Amino acid sequence: MSKKIVIVATLDTKSEETRYLRERIEEAGLETVLVDAGVLGEGSFPANIESEQVAQLGGSTLPELRALRDEGKAMDVMARGATAAVQGLYRQGRLDGIVSLGGSMGTSLGTQVMRSLPFGLPKVMVSTMASRDISPWIGHKDIVMVPAVADLSGLNRMTKRTLSNAAGAIAGMVQADDAVGGGERPIIGMGTLGATEACARHARPLLESMGYETIVFHTVGSGGRALEELITEGLTSGVLEISIQEIFGNLLGSPYDAGADRFENAGRMGIPQVVLPGNADFIAWSPPEALPSRYRGRHLHMHNPAIILVRSNAEEMEIIARSLAEKLNKGKGPTAVVVPTEGFSDYSREGMFFYEPETDRVFGDTLREAIDPRIEVIEVPSDINAPACAEAMVEAFRSLNA
Amino acid sequence: MTKKILVLGTLDTKGQEIDFLRRSIELSGCRATVMDVGILGQPTTEADIAREDVARAAGQTLEQIRALPNRKRIIGAMIQGAIEKAKLLYSSGGFDGVIGIGGGTGMHICTAVMRSLPIGVPKLMVSSMASMDVSEFVGAKDITMMTSVADLASLNIVTSTVLAQAAGAICGMAGASVPSSEPRTAIAMTSFGITTQCADNVGRCLREMGHELVVFHAVGSGGMAMEELTDQGLFAGVLDLTTHEFIDQVAGGHYGGVGDERLETAGRKGIPQVVGPGGLDCVAIFAPEDVPAKFAGRRTYYHDFRVCVRSTAAELAFVAQILADKLNRAVGPVKFLVPLRGWSSASRHCEPLFDPEADRAFVDALKRSLKPDIEIREIDAHIDDLEYAQAAVSNLHQMMTSLSR
Numbered sequence: 001m002s003k004k005i006v007i008v009a010t011l012d013t014k015s016e017e018t019r020y021l022r023e024r025i026e027e028a029g030l031e032t033v034l035v036d037a038g039v040l041g042e043g044s045f046p047a048n049i050e051s052e053q054v055a056q057l058g059g060s061t062l063p064e065l066r067a068l069r070d071e072g073k074a075m076d077v078m079a080r081g082a083t084a085a086v087q088g089l090y091r092q093g094r095l096d097g098i099v100s101l102g103g104s105m106g107t108s109l110g111t112q113v114m115r116s117l118p119f120g121l122p123k124v125m126v127s128t129m130a131s132r133d134i135s136p137w138i139g140h141k142d143i144v145m146v147p148a149v150a151d152l153s154g155l156n157r158m159t160k161r162t163l164s165n166a167a168g169a170i171a172g173m174v175q176a177d178d179a180v181g182g183g184e185r186p187i188i189g190m191g192t193l194g195a196t197e198a199c200a201r202h203a204r205p206l207l208e209s210m211g212y213e214t215i216v217f218h219t220v221g222s223g224g225r226a227l228e229e230l231i232t233e234g235l236t237s238g239v240l241e242i243s244i245q246e247i248f249g250n251l252l253g254s255p256y257d258a259g260a261d262r263f264e265n266a267g268r269m270g271i272p273q274v275v276l277p278g279n280a281d282f283i284a285w286s287p288p289e290a291l292p293s294r295y296r297g298r299h300l301h302m303h304n305p306a307i308i309l310v311r312s313n314a315e316e317m318e319i320i321a322r323s324l325a326e327k328l329n330k331g332k333g334p335t336a337v338v339v340p341t342e343g344f345s346d347y348s349r350e351g352m353f354f355y356e357p358e359t360d361r362v363f364g365d366t367l368r369e370a371i372d373p374r375i376e377v378i379e380v381p382s383d384i385n386a387p388a389c390a391e392a393m394v395e396a397f398r399s400l401n402a
Numbered sequence: 403m404t405k406k407i408l409v410l411g412t413l414d415t416k417g418q419e420i421d422f423l424r425r426s427i428e429l430s431g432c433r434a435t436v437m438d439v440g441i442l443g444q445p446t447t448e449a450d451i452a453r454e455d456v457a458r459a460a461g462q463t464l465e466q467i468r469a470l471p472n473r474k475r476i477i478g479a480m481i482q483g484a485i486e487k488a489k490l491l492y493s494s495g496g497f498d499g500v501i502g503i504g505g506g507t508g509m510h511i512c513t514a515v516m517r518s519l520p521i522g523v524p525k526l527m528v529s530s531m532a533s534m535d536v537s538e539f540v541g542a543k544d545i546t547m548m549t550s551v552a553d554l555a556s557l558n559i560v561t562s563t564v565l566a567q568a569a570g571a572i573c574g575m576a577g578a579s580v581p582s583s584e585p586r587t588a589i590a591m592t593s594f595g596i597t598t599q600c601a602d603n604v605g606r607c608l609r610e611m612g613h614e615l616v617v618f619h620a621v622g623s624g625g626m627a628m629e630e631l632t633d634q635g636l637f638a639g640v641l642d643l644t645t646h647e648f649i650d651q652v653a654g655g656h657y658g659g660v661g662d663e664r665l666e667t668a669g670r671k672g673i674p675q676v677v678g679p680g681g682l683d684c685v686a687i688f689a690p691e692d693v694p695a696k697f698a699g700r701r702t703y704y705h706d707f708r709v710c711v712r713s714t715a716a717e718l719a720f721v722a723q724i725l726a727d728k729l730n731r732a733v734g735p736v737k738f739l740v741p742l743r744g745w746s747s748a749s750r751h752c753e754p755l756f757d758p759e760a761d762r763a764f765v766d767a768l769k770r771s772l773k774p775d776i777e778i779r780e781i782d783a784h785i786d787d788l789e790y791a792q793a794a795v796s797n798l799h800q801m802m803t804s805l806s807r
Contacts, residue, residue, distance in 0.1 A: 133535035144548045151617040164578040172574020173567040216553035218530035
């Protein structure tokens, strides 16, 4: 049976482009279901789910929406309606992949619909807004962003190339063979960054030999949020949090913020977790020009042209330790904290530019004072990336499960 | 014919994932060529283009690169080698699409290689960082971004799904065809939200002449993409009617991120161009709360969530000088067309940014600075009026035909 691709489009402004996209997808041997979410005018050809139907699913009617004379508000209703329509198609098994196209309004609409669909279902957004900050569009979902180099206004050799590429991408994705397939082993979620990656690497084989499958997230905001979502969906049997840098993002306003409930969901779900103060030795800022003036005169390090690091001081260590303690104290599941005394990342081990063990000590001191006594704090006399630290972490996890 | 995919990654940290990706690409019926752009550890799987060869293409040995004094220079050297290798391979038909996987550093290296390849060659970057501000990585190119959701640090239900789909996507893209239609002359044009009507009008005029129009969004990346494609020789003429990016550059607006080549490529290549002041009447600010204090008291226009702040006579005179310097260097024919009744939908008569005096300061400065063989035509119309679009198209057409005679 051929796979079905849902196309979400605004036929009042993007008729020609949508028709072209649909033809390319059908040429690749797939069926299409077209959902029209345009509100201002009529499309030049019919959709499978017409805009009037979408407006009604959104709780309104087209004439009502047009009378609003507010495109933003009207698109809001259409996005809700399109989401309901697409959810319906998904439940009926008429959706194997989804593709949409648009400018700023269309991107907002298309990605809102896509964010309502589960991970793993192919999602492709062709957008004139895909070469900037895409985080508002994709959130922590697996939406593929295809930049339309030229405006999606009329068919020409550029827009045809872009639309053909997008058709190829969605067709390729739904037909891709998942050569590995899902396993039956329980999953451990881990969070880390490059500067603490060795810890995750040492831990992985140990966890695998215990029968776990590990899934690692990059703690740059989106990664932390994705990990929290995996935990909330009940997919993980345990969590190893190696990097707590995102707390700075949430409290100090640096860009790597994963939300206020970061490090709280495992406790809420009651699953075992071990937390390490990885990357608490610095505050990452991007781009470097955006570094607030209050950090002037601090010990700085250019990580790469896009990211600058500020060595955290005793005060910030206290802030992050206190915040972590509060978060973990709220939890009801078995929890432990492992504190390496010789460096919280690659950059603060002996001989490296952020080596400052006396500052790091503030973390352990504050944490022990603030944390619920039922949560064990284990000190390890090594840096975080030493095999000994990873072993201690896995051992702590094993005893939480015992 | 079997499509060929160039795979970029660091085989010391992502060997297992690259192997999986290679198998998935081959399952999708394409052939994979793996280039190892890793530097530090030991590769855990075999590459078709080894890191030693990449280093050599940068004129150094791997040991020499490793011994460079800092991370930035080490990565820079590896990027240089990888670009050399990729370009050479591409020019000999060695691949039809390129895919890269990596974390932060991997994304930095892989996208630098992708940006060195022409627009139109399918490019897909899979990264845990592909969910944030990607402007530095994408630049003005067509790099598709796929977030890996989880780290590409092991194969599991999340990463294997992502990688299998990525393989499908890049193979699908490489195999996608653009049905050919009869060749038409292509004209490039700049436009943005508040000059959209002008683009529609121009499109209609050009279609009647049998030409096709390619519109670029004048928000920094779009303007630069037009320059680059103009440089690739895609266009027979350029209608750079929305030069808004320059007022943002001068006055500190949101879309001023253009390089030095902006407004210079057509001139350098001798391609006829008509230039206009579209959008120079406003400085674009991304959100109302971001309007800097220095703009207090200026008139504003709310586009959507974005705000347009009226530009001043002094700022416009300065921009006129910049535009004139650039256009004066052109070796091809140039005309400057000024609509006298407003340069965007924000400055129509009755709209908040209507300010003919400030507009006049721009025209006066332009007249002083442009060399005499660049004609300035004043059109008694608004930029969104059909009349202005017709004038722009017929002036361009005239220059194109007199050039071809």
